[in-house]
Amino acid sequence: MQSRQEERGTSAGAEWRWGLAAVIVFALWLDWPGIKTWFSADDFAWLGLRLHVHDFDTLVWALFHPFAQGTVRVLSERVYFLTLSSIFGFNAIPFHVVTFLTQAAALALLAVCMRRMTGSTAAAFAAPVFWTCSAMTAQAVSWSSAYNEVLCGALLLAAFYFLLRHIESNRGSDLVGLWICYLLGFGTLEHVVVFPFLAAGWALCRARGYLLRTLPLFVPAAVFAGLHFALVPATTDPLYQLHVDASMFPTFRIYWLMATGAFRAPDDWFAPPHPAGLVLSLSLSISLAAFAAFRAWKKDFRGLFFLGWFVFMVGPVLPLRDHVQDYYLTLPVIGLAMLGGWGIGVAIENRRLPYVALAAILAGAFCLYSARDLRIELNWYYTRGRRLESLIEGIAAERKSHPGAIILLNGVSDRLFWSGFGDHPFRLLGLGQIYLAPGTESAINPHPEWGGISDYVIPPAQARAALSAGNARVLTIVSGRLLETTAAYRRVLEAEMDNLSHSIVDAADPASASRFSPEWYPPEQDFRWMPRTASVTLEAPRKPGMDLVITGFCPAVLLAQGPLHLTVSANGTRLGIATVNAPGQTVVLKFPIPPQLAGEGPMKLDLSVDRVYRAPGDKRDLGFIVRRFELRAPS
Amino acid sequence: MRRLTRRALAGSLLLAAFTVSACKRRHRRAEAQPEQAPGTMLSELQMGDARAAVQLAKGFYDPEGNAWRWTQKHFSVVLAPPPGAAQRGATLAFHFTLPEAEFSKLGPITLSASIAGQDLPPQTYSAAGDYVFKRNVPATLLSAQAVNVDFQTDKSLPPTGTDQRELGLVATSIALQAE
Numbered sequence: 001m002q003s004r005q006e007e008r009g010t011s012a013g014a015e016w017r018w019g020l021a022a023v024i025v026f027a028l029w030l031d032w033p034g035i036k037t038w039f040s041a042d043d044f045a046w047l048g049l050r051l052h053v054h055d056f057d058t059l060v061w062a063l064f065h066p067f068a069q070g071t072v073r074v075l076s077e078r079v080y081f082l083t084l085s086s087i088f089g090f091n092a093i094p095f096h097v098v099t100f101l102t103q104a105a106a107l108a109l110l111a112v113c114m115r116r117m118t119g120s121t122a123a124a125f126a127a128p129v130f131w132t133c134s135a136m137t138a139q140a141v142s143w144s145s146a147y148n149e150v151l152c153g154a155l156l157l158a159a160f161y162f163l164l165r166h167i168e169s170n171r172g173s174d175l176v177g178l179w180i181c182y183l184l185g186f187g188t189l190e191h192v193v194v195f196p197f198l199a200a201g202w203a204l205c206r207a208r209g210y211l212l213r214t215l216p217l218f219v220p221a222a223v224f225a226g227l228h229f230a231l232v233p234a235t236t237d238p239l240y241q242l243h244v245d246a247s248m249f250p251t252f253r254i255y256w257l258m259a260t261g262a263f264r265a266p267d268d269w270f271a272p273p274h275p276a277g278l279v280l281s282l283s284l285s286i287s288l289a290a291f292a293a294f295r296a297w298k299k300d301f302r303g304l305f306f307l308g309w310f311v312f313m314v315g316p317v318l319p320l321r322d323h324v325q326d327y328y329l330t331l332p333v334i335g336l337a338m339l340g341g342w343g344i345g346v347a348i349e350n351r352r353l354p355y356v357a358l359a360a361i362l363a364g365a366f367c368l369y370s371a372r373d374l375r376i377e378l379n380w381y382y383t384r385g386r387r388l389e390s391l392i393e394g395i396a397a398e399r400k401s402h403p404g405a406i407i408l409l410n411g412v413s414d415r416l417f418w419s420g421f422g423d424h425p426f427r428l429l430g431l432g433q434i435y436l437a438p439g440t441e442s443a444i445n446p447h448p449e450w451g452g453i454s455d456y457v458i459p460p461a462q463a464r465a466a467l468s469a470g471n472a473r474v475l476t477i478v479s480g481r482l483l484e485t486t487a488a489y490r491r492v493l494e495a496e497m498d499n500l501s502h503s504i505v506d507a508a509d510p511a512s513a514s515r516f517s518p519e520w521y522p523p524e525q526d527f528r529w530m531p532r533t534a535s536v537t538l539e540a541p542r543k544p545g546m547d548l549v550i551t552g553f554c555p556a557v558l559l560a561q562g563p564l565h566l567t568v569s570a571n572g573t574r575l576g577i578a579t580v581n582a583p584g585q586t587v588v589l590k591f592p593i594p595p596q597l598a599g600e601g602p603m604k605l606d607l608s609v610d611r612v613y614r615a616p617g618d619k620r621d622l623g624f625i626v627r628r629f630e631l632r633a634p635s
Numbered sequence: 636m637r638r639l640t641r642r643a644l645a646g647s648l649l650l651a652a653f654t655v656s657a658c659k660r661r662h663r664r665a666e667a668q669p670e671q672a673p674g675t676m677l678s679e680l681q682m683g684d685a686r687a688a689v690q691l692a693k694g695f696y697d698p699e700g701n702a703w704r705w706t707q708k709h710f711s712v713v714l715a716p717p718p719g720a721a722q723r724g725a726t727l728a729f730h731f732t733l734p735e736a737e738f739s740k741l742g743p744i745t746l747s748a749s750i751a752g753q754d755l756p757p758q759t760y761s762a763a764g765d766y767v768f769k770r771n772v773p774a775t776l777l778s779a780q781a782v783n784v785d786f787q788t789d790k791s792l793p794p795t796g797t798d799q800r801e802l803g804l805v806a807t808s809i810a811l812q813a814e
Contacts, residue, residue, distance in 0.1 A: 394669045397669065398669055410689055411689075411697075413696065413697045414799065414800070415697075439692050439693040439711075440692075442693055442694060442707065442709075443694070443695065445794075445799050474689070475669050476688050476689045477688075478685040478688040479685065479698060481670060481685060482670065483669060483685060483688070483689070484670065485688075488676060488689045488690065489689050491676055491713070491780060491781045492690055492692055495713040495780075495781040495782055496693075496713060504709070632752070
């Protein structure tokens with residue numbers, strides 16, 4: 001027969017396990033839309049990695065070559081995607097199962113760490129609940145490319161758990177466990193370099209005798225950081241440029257407000273905070289800060305440690321001023337969840353109604369508010385993934401029923417395009433020759449820093465020829481529906497091309513960039529500078545009697561030595577010489593196009609000016625500013 | 636035994652969850668084939684009408700509220716001339732809104748249009764509100780099965796940090812109406 005104490009221990013152990021299970025089931029329920037979410041954006045680049053692996057050398061390259069802003073996250077990206085895509089292919093569910101199981105382990109580790117750090121069962125359960133409810137975890141649990149956050153979090157918490165055990169037991173095996181988890185963390189996310197600060201911070205707060213033992217942890221972090229900056233080439237992506245300056249303070253403010261619930265949607269981070277969210281954020285900020293300060297005044301620095309967790313964890317992303325992302329807060333908010341959980345534990349232990357009530361109100365408001373936001377975000381990601389999945393399935397079905405035909409996509413929005421097209425998901429299914437319907441690319445921000453849209457742009461004449469020959473199919477996307485519209489679109493394109501007034505090439509339009517010869521300088525606002533000579537290719541007028549109209553601008557400094565002369569030829573035939581003598585004004589130059597140049601196909605325009613100008617400090621030869629080329633019926 | 640039961644229960648729950656998920660995926664795949672749209676061209680394009688989408692050739696964003704779309708500064712459509720238009724001509728009617736939020740930033744906006752390459756008289760709008768841009772179109776321009784209509788505003792709202800779109804007007808419908 002068990003003694004009463006043993007019975008209580010068994011009962012407490014069972015309650016603890018059931019409590020943990022309840023937290024994980026709660027997380028499963030809350031994150032469910034994310035678990036169902038399909039792939040998007042960077043996922044397709046990682047899914048395509050296995051296409052490059054053919055032998056041992058290419059496997060080593062795939063595992064260790066720096067990708068994605070020069071990162072080498074071997075475990076959380078390379079092994080994760082290579083393994084699961086090799087086994088399950090294009091099926092997103094196994095990826096999310098692995099992600100959720102990892103997150104479940106992290107939640108359990110957070111609970112056991114909290115129990116050891118605070119001695120409070122309430123705190124141990126509250127912290128993972130707060131972390132689960134945080135809307136900032138939405139991407140981490142729904143986007144496979146953010147698995148690095150989840151795995152890094154689990155390993156950091158595991159390392160921290162071993163640290164706590166080692167401090168309690170002084171066993172060497174716990175130290176080994178700490179080091180293993182910590183070192184594995186370097187294969188997940190760069191944030192792991194922060195762990196030594198956390199370990200040292202906890203030792204300072206609660207176990208100063210162990211502070212020296214945390215110092216060796218700084219060595220791998222320093223080596224990793226040194227190697228990272230020495231070996232990995234700096235990214236050219238403007239979004240990922242580091243700004244180590246005063247801008248880090250406003251960036252920190254944004255992250256703090258996001259973490260405490262002031263912002264409601266990813267697109268609104270830089271807009272004024274939602275009023276109700278701001279009230280919640282301020283209430284939580286004041287309460288947490290007051291609680292941590294009060295405990296510190298009582299010589300208990302755990303609250304400061306939890307706040308420090310947030311600060312240290314968010315620190316590495318503060319220099320990324322132009323790339324504020326909610327999933328960057330996945331790990332920092334663990335610190336706030338710990339502080340909030342401890343606050344709940346202390347309130348319950350003190351059994352003072354005002355404190356319990358205040359803690360319950362704040363915790364309830366945060367959970368309800370943030371969980372609602374989390375669900376909104378998860379459903380948004382789910383819908384986005386679902387649309388992309390439907391589109392790709394629809395394209396695959398169309399290709400199957402019409403093999404060999406090119407596919408023109410009409411109605412692709414900017415958001416849909418950048419949710420996946422940029423990373424070429426179609427190649428993963430062996431689908432090639434997929435283009436945007438001519439003209440529709442203008443609705444898409446070209447983002448050259450992300451690879452641009454040129455792979456999906458097809459010249460109108462080529463599209464028309466394919467449609468005429470029956471070698472093209474057109475799919476139109478309307479509110480998530482996919483319509484087969486080949487017959488109607490063929491008439492639309494014909495009308496577009498027949499309408500010569502539509503033959504407009506804007507100099508700064510990224511969709512027209514390929515029409516301009518390399519001599520042109522890059523677009524500025526709505527114009528381009530040409531040097532002494534340059535050329536541009538338009539579609540030839542299909543009917544005779546049309547004018548070429550060039551809209552440009554001539555700064556006064558260009559005319560200081562007299563009028564400027566612009567000579568224009570088309571397919572080798574001189575169209576004329578225009579005299580520009582209106583300083584500082586928009587000029588519209590018309591050139592009649594000889595009838596023999598009418599017809600189908602490209603028309604190459606050669607432009608030259610008789611004089612160029614060099615501005616002080618500018619090495620460019622500046623000839624003339626062009627805003628637009630246009631074919632127009634004479635007015 | 637109890638532990639085994641719990642594990643079995645947990646396993647069953649997970650299995651059930653993924654079975655439900657798998658069922659949904661099978662259901663989705665049955666929907667994958669694109670819907671067949673009618674090949675006929677429309678004379679009137681309602682922005683919320685899925686059938687009209689293919690004729691919005693350039694410069695339109697996704698439909699909102701199933702009723703309207705933001706345009707870019709330049710936008711164009713392709714319309715089927717209504718019956719008899721090749722003999723009697725037709726009226727181009729563009730229903731749109733100039734939102735107060737846009738007008739307060741840009742001031743008066745001039746809308747110009749051309750059809751089949753011929754410019755139509757522009758019009759300037761000096762207050763926010765709902766408008767109909769109406770122009771007579773001569774029969775000589777409407778002999779084809781489909782005609783292109785280009786629109787252009789002289790100003791537009793540039794992209795901002797929260798909205799990366801260039802915004803012209805709020806379009807509701809564009810039509811060629813029989814005379």
